[in-house]
Amino acid sequence: MTDSIPSPILANVRIMRALIAKDWRLFRLPIIGLLVAGVGCLLYTGAFFYFYNFGPNRREHWDNSAILVSVIQNAAHSAGFLTALLASTFGGVAIAGERAERTADFTALLPVTRRQVIMSKFVSAGSVLMVFTLFYALIFIFTFNFSEHLFIRNYPVAIWEWQIGCVISFFGVAWLVSAFTTSAAISACVSIATTMGALAWMSVYMETDRANRYVDVGHRDGNLAMVAFTVGLPCLVAGTIYYLRRTAP
Amino acid sequence: MSSSNEPKSAATAIEFSHLSRRFGKSLVVDDLTFSIPAGTTCGFIGLNGAGKTTTIRMLVGLLAPSSGRTMLAGCEMPRQRDAAKRLIGYVPDRPTVYKWMTGSQAIAFCKSIYGSQWNDALVASVAKSLRLDLDKQVKHLSKGSAAKLSLLLAIGHDPRVLILDEPTSGFDVLARDEFLEGLLLVNTAGEAQDRPPRTVLFSSHALGDVQRLADSVAILHKGKLVLHEPVEQLLSQTKRIRAVMNESAPQTVAPPGTVHESRLGKEWTVTVRSFSADQVDFIRGKNSVAQVDVQDLTLDEVFRDYVRGELDAPEPVPV
Amino acid sequence: MKIDPDNPVPIFQQIVERLTEAVAAGLYSPGELIPSVRQQALNLLVNPNTVQRAYEHLEREGLLVSRRGSGMAVSDGAPELAATRSIAGVRGAFVQGIQAGKAAKLSRTTIDGLYRKAWNGHPQADSEERT
Numbered sequence: 001m002t003d004s005i006p007s008p009i010l011a012n013v014r015i016m017r018a019l020i021a022k023d024w025r026l027f028r029l030p031i032i033g034l035l036v037a038g039v040g041c042l043l044y045t046g047a048f049f050y051f052y053n054f055g056p057n058r059r060e061h062w063d064n065s066a067i068l069v070s071v072i073q074n075a076a077h078s079a080g081f082l083t084a085l086l087a088s089t090f091g092g093v094a095i096a097g098e099r100a101e102r103t104a105d106f107t108a109l110l111p112v113t114r115r116q117v118i119m120s121k122f123v124s125a126g127s128v129l130m131v132f133t134l135f136y137a138l139i140f141i142f143t144f145n146f147s148e149h150l151f152i153r154n155y156p157v158a159i160w161e162w163q164i165g166c167v168i169s170f171f172g173v174a175w176l177v178s179a180f181t182t183s184a185a186i187s188a189c190v191s192i193a194t195t196m197g198a199l200a201w202m203s204v205y206m207e208t209d210r211a212n213r214y215v216d217v218g219h220r221d222g223n224l225a226m227v228a229f230t231v232g233l234p235c236l237v238a239g240t241i242y243y244l245r246r247t248a249p
Numbered sequence: 250m251s252s253s254n255e256p257k258s259a260a261t262a263i264e265f266s267h268l269s270r271r272f273g274k275s276l277v278v279d280d281l282t283f284s285i286p287a288g289t290t291c292g293f294i295g296l297n298g299a300g301k302t303t304t305i306r307m308l309v310g311l312l313a314p315s316s317g318r319t320m321l322a323g324c325e326m327p328r329q330r331d332a333a334k335r336l337i338g339y340v341p342d343r344p345t346v347y348k349w350m351t352g353s354q355a356i357a358f359c360k361s362i363y364g365s366q367w368n369d370a371l372v373a374s375v376a377k378s379l380r381l382d383l384d385k386q387v388k389h390l391s392k393g394s395a396a397k398l399s400l401l402l403a404i405g406h407d408p409r410v411l412i413l414d415e416p417t418s419g420f421d422v423l424a425r426d427e428f429l430e431g432l433l434l435v436n437t438a439g440e441a442q443d444r445p446p447r448t449v450l451f452s453s454h455a456l457g458d459v460q461r462l463a464d465s466v467a468i469l470h471k472g473k474l475v476l477h478e479p480v481e482q483l484l485s486q487t488k489r490i491r492a493v494m495n496e497s498a499p500q501t502v503a504p505p506g507t508v509h510e511s512r513l514g515k516e517w518t519v520t521v522r523s524f525s526a527d528q529v530d531f532i533r534g535k536n537s538v539a540q541v542d543v544q545d546l547t548l549d550e551v552f553r554d555y556v557r558g559e560l561d562a563p564e565p566v567p568v
Numbered sequence: 569m570k571i572d573p574d575n576p577v578p579i580f581q582q583i584v585e586r587l588t589e590a591v592a593a594g595l596y597s598p599g600e601l602i603p604s605v606r607q608q609a610l611n612l613l614v615n616p617n618t619v620q621r622a623y624e625h626l627e628r629e630g631l632l633v634s635r636r637g638s639g640m641a642v643s644d645g646a647p648e649l650a651a652t653r654s655i656a657g658v659r660g661a662f663v664q665g666i667q668a669g670k671a672a673k674l675s676r677t678t679i680d681g682l683y684r685k686a687w688n689g690h691p692q693a694d695s696e697e698r699t
Contacts, residue, residue: 018362542671
């Protein structure tokens with residue numbers, strides 16, 4: 001009984017739209033988390049700027065604009081990292097969250113393929129994470145010309161490799177783990193522990209590697225990105241393949 | 250309208266063929282074999298833990314069998330489950346619809362997935378008859394209303410087969426009556442258009458409901474099928490023979506076809522399948538009885554006696 | 569009209585009996601349509617197939633006739649037929665009472681006395697029927 005709508009593509013679009021809208025609503029809590037993280041970092045910026053300009057220890061002779069730019073960029077950098085960290089909650093909620101609520105059974109009985117279900121989760125989670133990451137990247141781009149004396153100007157690409165690698169790793173590990181558990185929290189925690197562990201290992205390794213002790217930021221972030229991709233991508237792929245093949249939703 | 254996964258039309262809508270499922274060491278479903286003809290309603294009964302939910306989950310493709318095969322609407326599950334989805338409706342024991350959705354949102358969601366197969370008129374009329382408040386979020390609905398919504402969402406695409414897993418468990422009496430009414434409504438709703446009747450499989454602990462609604466009944470015990478028979482036949486052929494003995498605690502010889510027997514003082518009751526006068530004669534002939542009478546049984550009593558009989562039977566010696 | 573699944577009498581039989589009683593009591597007149605299979609099934613909360621079988625049984629017995637396009641109607645000779653059936657049903661109830669009395673080892677006199685008491689105490693018995 002195939003769909004009698006003339007174009008199966010239209011039907012697919014309609015189905016994907018419904019699934020993605022449903023998944024955005026499913027990810028409501030992690031999205032709120034991202035907003036809170038972003039606002040939190042912004043407040044930090046504001047507080048810092050306030051205390052530097054109006055607080056009891058204000059420094060009138062400092063170059064305020066340079067400080068401000070530095071603070072904003074650090075805030076964006078932190079917010080970006082928090083976004084990556086919170087990607088783990090997306091990974092956990094995506095599968096484990098639905099299994100815990102048994103809504104995965106509901107979707108499993110609807111005429112949607114496993115592939116469509118997964119695509120919808122990737123698109124909805126990915127779009128949100130991308131928007132936030134892009135926003136913070138834009139802050140860097142916007143403040144680029146004001147940061148001539150700061151090292152961060154020289155290595156924007158490396159930072160974003162690292163950023164994207166982290167997003168993939170935090171999301172990917174949680175995605176894989178949540179295929180085996182019904183707890184989004186456990187998936188997120190395992191993901192955070194694994195990814196942070198891998199990053200920490202690489203950081204310590206670089207610090208103790210005597211020959212490369214004073215390695216530059218770009219190199220450092222490139223290494224961290226490599227670790228993140230190495231951990232995240234296989235988990236993402238393995239989790240996807242496993243979830244596509246198994247019977248239980 | 251042809252594809253390699255096109256389900257074959259079948260006279261039997263549901264088929265189990267040596268279906269088994271193991272969890273670790275325990276065999277939860279054991280070599281289940283029976284089939285349900287299209288257009289009939291089958292009540293699936295058994296104690297808690299008998300394996301009903303596991304069987305149903307394998308039937309709808311939510312769980313893979315350890316061995317054996319199950320066919321639903323001509324599709325082998327879970328291999329061909331994508332083809333079967335449009336033909337089946339499933340009402341689980343607890344509502345699985347997204348709790349933050351309202352009834353209307355859930356209907357709109359299903360409609361956008363099913364497309365032209367979704368029958369708006371049917372859904373609207375059934376929702377009205379069920380007296381469902383479609384503007385409330387599912388998490389604010391009572392148990393009975395949430396189950397009615399699950400039923401509504403399961404039939405909106407006019408499936409050929411409807412499967413319900415203990416749909417009225419934990420319901421109060423009124424909610425149960427309303428749900429049964431809803432189920433009957435949705436099953437008879439297509440009759441005006443001369444559609445063939447739906448096939449329905451439902452598991453339930455409310456044996457009165459099974460007796461009312463089912464054409465046939467399948468009893469599951471410890472994963473094994475005890476029997477699968479038309480309800481009328483089962484009830485007309487299973488009888489309880491009550492004998493008053495001449496003395497207390499004599500040795501008794503039960504007739505062939507005994508399902509369960511019990512003794513209390515001088516009273517000896519024997520539940521037999523395939524009742525005939527020969528069994529009464531046997532009891533009179535082989536035992537010292539003062540009086541014998543025969544009782545009809547309700548489905549509830551038949552089930553209890555069959556299960557007690559199974560529990561009393563000696564455990565098979567492992568080979 | 570209600571059926572009772574806790575009663576060992578098969579549901580199909582209960583429907584036949586209830587309808588027969590209804591016709592005998594004049595609830596449905598000859599020529600009048602009875603509720604459709606679907607309506608009756610919804611009313612009684614039973615499988616429509618069971619109702620269908622009961623209706624077919626009553627049609628075979630001559631209590632109902634099928635009206636093309638409209639459903640089932642009470643036949644012209646139905647009230648008398650129903651009364652006869654009802655008589656059989658009442659006699660069956662008395663036989664059961666006697667059986668119960670005999671199982672309790674009561675004498676005929678005692679059982680007759682119980683019968684009289686039942687009449688006198690019955691809410692539907694009028695003054696002439698009480699002794």
